[in-house]
Amino acid sequence: FVHDGSMKAIMKTEELTTIEHLSNFLEGTQAVAFTISSDKDKRYRWLQRELVRFDYLSLNKPDKGIVIRYLLKVTGYSRQQLTRLIAQYRKTGRLSRQQRTTAGFKRRYTDHDIRLLAEMDERHDTPCGHAIKKLCERAYQVFGQSEYETLAGISVSHLYNLRQSKAYQRQRLTFEKTRPKSSTIGERRKPCSNGQPGYIRIDTVHQGDLDKQKGVYHINVVDEVTQFEVVCCVERISERYLIPALEQLLETFPFVVQGFHSDNGSEYINRKVAKLLEKLRIEFTKSRPRHSNDNALAESKNGAVVRKLFGYEHIPQRWAPQINAFNHEYLNPYLNYHRPCFFPTTITDAKGKQRKTYPYTNMMTPYDKLKSLPDASNYLKPGINFETLNQVALQISDNEAADQMKKARQKLFNDRLFPKWSG
Structure with a gap:
């Protein structure tokens, strides 16, 4: 016997002479020191010697199982490989390595x-x-x-x-497209507003990458009927940042939000967003495949508003709170109370085909569109009335609102984000 550093008795494999010794070793009651050569020929000779030493072929089935477990543990072979070697020993009485020397099939395509x-x-x-x-x-x-x-x-x-x-x-490196995964969250259909405000479309605009660093994310929300628009800015589109932003967006609308429609991005199609909308009893729908117009209103506003205002240049994520404050104080009031929008008129021809026209006479601000709806006051949130909203809309002129928004934007970009940018 020898002793290791923990004063535990260790014996060599040669001292395992009986099936009882092997059983104790496998149960962990006996520590054994063993080293098997990496040379395959020597390993085969050791394995053959052990099979002869324990007279494997004459053992009963339970004892054979103990020997096999012992050999598996010591050699590190798989059960299938050890079974093949024992079958060779049973057939020939010895173990020899059968080296493959054939060259195999000739390659046709080099x-x-x-x-x-x-x-x-x-x-x-x-x-x-x-x-x-x-x-x-x-x-x-x-x-x-x-x-x-x-x-x-x-x-x-x-x-x-x-x-x-x-x-x-x-x-050559190739890239596979992300495989789509079906989700039961949200109903896959086009929302039906029936001319009522409160059915909003939402989309995300990413403000570019720089040196593998992500930029800010703009959350753009547009009402289908009135085109009432709210833009929010977040550092990331994870739940930590997105859920508070959605709560702020929903609170900003003067009317009750009844429907929420998004594309199939995971930032919205998740259980956190679904739980928030369910709590507020808001209908949750998502875009259908091969129907690019389902979320076209929000996507068109991305180009007409967000990209025109913020461009495509990278904006670091740390500036998201300052941009969000600018949106809340200057941009959103300007868009909803002072910037006119085209509103479509649907014409149905004799064959039943519908097409939309955008007459100049239908052009008005989102707030004016809201007031023009039949029974418009019924859609407002409790505690909000048109007298209060009129004060916001008429407090300053359209030109003054645009000037204030431009000056605030220039100050934000020149002094903080891009000091050398002229705006």
Whole structure:
């Protein structure tokens, strides 16, 4: 016996001479020191010696199981590999390593062919396999490029196999699109407002990246009927920042919000947002596939308002609170009380086809549109009336509101965000 640093008795594998010793060892009551050579021939000789030493072939089934567990633990072999070795010992009475010396099948498509395939994919933006096969055939047969002779006869299925090979992957990086995952949150349909305000469309606008650093996110919300618009700014679109922003947005509208429609982005299609809307009894809908107009109103406002005002240049995330304060104090009042919008009129022809026109006579501010609705006061939130809203709308003129908004924007960008930017 020898002793390790913890004064625990350790014995060598040669001292395990009986099945009882092996059982105690496997149960952890006996510590054993063992080292198996990394040389496969020596490992096979040791394994054969152990099978002979315990007379494995003459043991009963339970004792064989103990020996097998012992050999598995010591050698580190898998159960399948050890079973094959024991079968060889039972058949021949010894263990010998059977070295494979055959060269296997000769490769038809060499690394050179794979590089040609990768270059062809790169050149033509990775079309389908049939198109690449046809291009290889044309390269060899029509244009006489002899290097494509082998690839001209490739099958489409094996072409995809070559695309998965290591030689191809080393030559060219490819990116797979995110696979869509269905979600039960929200109803996939176009919201139906029936001419009532309170059915809002929401979208997110990202303010660019710089040196792998994300910019701020603008949350743009537009009412379908009145085009009442609220823009909010957050550092990130995680739940920590988005849920308070949504609460602020919903509170800003003077009328009761009845519907909430978004695209299928995960920032909105999640259980936190669904729980908030359910608490407020707001209908939650999301855009349908192949119906790009479902959220077109918010997306058009992204370009007409957010991008025109903030551009495309990167804005660091730390400035989100200052931008959000600017939106709340200057931008949102200007958009809703002082900036006119076109409102459509739907015309149905004799065949039943509908088309929209935007007459000049229908142009008005979102607030004026709200007041023009039948029984408009019934849509206002409790405690809000048109007398109070009129004071906000008529406190300053449209030009003064625009000047104030421009000056505040210039001060924000020149003094804080982009000191050298002229605005």
